[in-house]
Amino acid sequence: MADAFTFELVSPEKLLLSEQATQVTVPGTEGYFGVLANHAPVMSTLKPGMIEATLADGGERRFFVRGGFAEVSPSGFTLLAEYAVAAEELDLAAIDQQIKDAQEDVADADTDEKRAKANELLAQLQEVRAALAG
Numbered sequence: 001m002a003d004a005f006t007f008e009l010v011s012p013e014k015l016l017l018s019e020q021a022t023q024v025t026v027p028g029t030e031g032y033f034g035v036l037a038n039h040a041p042v043m044s045t046l047k048p049g050m051i052e053a054t055l056a057d058g059g060e061r062r063f064f065v066r067g068g069f070a071e072v073s074p075s076g077f078t079l080l081a082e083y084a085v086a087a088e089e090l091d092l093a094a095i096d097q098q099i100k101d102a103q104e105d106v107a108d109a110d111t112d113e114k115r116a117k118a119n120e121l122l123a124q125l126q127e128v129r130a131a132l133a134g
Contacts, residue, residue: 003037004056006076009063011084016063020056024077026070035077044070048124050087050131051079062087064128092132099125
C-alpha cells in the first residue's frame with residue numbers, strides 16, 4: 001500500500017476535503033503535476049482544471065477548480081482554490097455558458113494580449129468540459 005499524506009482542499013466558502021490521500025493530480029499553470037507522499041516542498045499557482053485525488057481508503061474524488069495556489073510541505077498538501085466544486089455537483093450547462101462567454105471574449109478582444117488570455121481561458125474550459133464528458 002502506498003504511503004498517505006494529508007490533503008486539504010479549501011475554497012473561500014468552505015473546506016471541501018480534508019483526507020488522507022495517496023496521490024493527487026492538480027492543474028498547475030505550467031501543466032498538470034502529481035503529488036505523492038514525501039514529495040519535495042513546492043508552491044504553484046493553478047489554472048482552471050480538474051483535481052483528481054486517490055484517497056488512502058481506496059476511494060477517488062474529483063473537483064473542478066478555477067485557479068488558486070497549491071502548497072506541498074512536510075505536513076501535507078494544501079490547495080487554496082479561488083473556486084472549487086465537486087465534479088458530481090458541477091453543472092455542465094454552467095461550463096458550457098462559460099465556454100460561450102470565453103468565445104465571445106476572444107471575438108471581442110481588442111489587443112493581442114487580451115485575445116491570448118481569452119484563448120487560454122477558452123482552451124482550459126474546453127479541456128475541463130472534455131474531461132467531464134469522458
